[in-house]
Amino acid sequence: MELKVATEIGKCLSNQTRLQIMEWLKKPENNFPPHETLKHFNDGVCVTYIQEKSGLSQSTISTYLTNMEKCGLLISTRHGKWSYLKRNEQLIKEYSEYILK
Amino acid sequence: MELKVATEIGKCLSNQTRLQIMEWLKKPENNFPPHETLKHFNDGVCVTYIQEKSGLSQSTISTYLTNMEKCGLLISTRHGKWSYLKRNEQLIKEYSEYILK
DNA sequence: CAAATATATCTATAATTCTCGATATATAAA
DNA sequence: TTTATATATCGAGAATTATAGATATATTTG
Numbered sequence: 617m618e619l620k621v622a623t624e625i626g627k628c629l630s631n632q633t634r635l636q637i638m639e640w641l642k643k644p645e646n647n648f649p650p651h652e653t654l655k656h657f658n659d660g661v662c663v664t665y666i667q668e669k670s671g672l673s674q675s676t677i678s679t680y681l682t683n684m685e686k687c688g689l690l691i692s693t694r695h696g697k698w699s700y701l702k703r704n705e706q707l708i709k710e711y712s713e714y715i716l717k
Numbered sequence: 718m719e720l721k722v723a724t725e726i727g728k729c730l731s732n733q734t735r736l737q738i739m740e741w742l743k744k745p746e747n748n749f750p751p752h753e754t755l756k757h758f759n760d761g762v763c764v765t766y767i768q769e770k771s772g773l774s775q776s777t778i779s780t781y782l783t784n785m786e787k788c789g790l791l792i793s794t795r796h797g798k799w800s801y802l803k804r805n806e807q808l809i810k811e812y813s814e815y816i817l818k
Numbered sequence: 819c820a821a822a823t824a825t826a827t828c829t830a831t832a833a834t835t836c837t838c839g840a841t842a843t844a845t846a847a848a
Numbered sequence: 849t850t851t852a853t854a855t856a857t858c859g860a861g862a863a864t865t866a867t868a869g870a871t872a873t874a875t876t877t878g
Contacts, residue, residue, distance in 0.1 A: 623733045629816065630731035632724045642818055663855060676837050678856055697845045697854045705818055712813035717743055717806055764825060777867050779826055798824045798875045
């Protein structure tokens with residue numbers, strides 16, 4: 617992994633709310649209600665649920681999630697009018713190996 | 718690992734120079750000259766060498782290293798008038814496991 | 819003890835990030 | 849096609865971080 621990419625990932629992980637979101641998404645079914653339309657968590661959780669649980673504004677959370685997707689930490693999938701976010705375990709693994717010896 | 722601690726670690730890793738320092742310290746002998754007084758790298762590298770290699774000011778690097786030690790990423794050892802810094806592999810492992818699934 | 823060297827801390831300004839409300843866009847529902 | 853809902857983007861002010869020079873402290877050396 618390149619230093620610049622790793623720095624961008626670090627920036628996403630340098631904020632308590634964003635780190636908390638990463639934690640919540642480890643086990644979405646333990647932290648969020650099942651979506652009324654989509655009944656599974658295969659693609660993660662919709663923006664609204666994450667926003668409500670965080671307590672921050674819609675625009676702030678949307679920006680967070682967009683940046684987290686841009687640096688690769690999250691994978692976004694559209695289903696109709698909803699965007700679902702899930703962890704990108706592959707990238708997270710690469711990052712954790714990068715900072716490890 | 719607690720969310721707050723992990724956030725502080727993330728802050729340290731959210732800056733290119735600081736992340737670079739973490740990388741340099743993986744193999745100090747590849748990145749720094751051996752110290753004229755202390756001849757080994759057992760306790761890492763002195764502040765001056767890190768400062769010179771980084772190109773930033775003494776005060777900036779001193780602040781960086783102090784914060785990196787405070788959150789546990791680095792271990793500092795005094796030998797006379799020099800402070801030597803090395804990675805805290807144990808803490809780094811805990812952090813990398815925390816962000817992993 | 820005085821001078822030199824290494825590191826830490828203080829203070830201030832510049833740069834970046836945080837955060838929101840307003841607004842735009844996309845999609846679905848009526 | 850109008851309205852409602854979900855998400856994204858824009859613009860701005862507040863808060864935090866970056867960074868350096870000046871200065872303080874700690875330690876060694878003469």
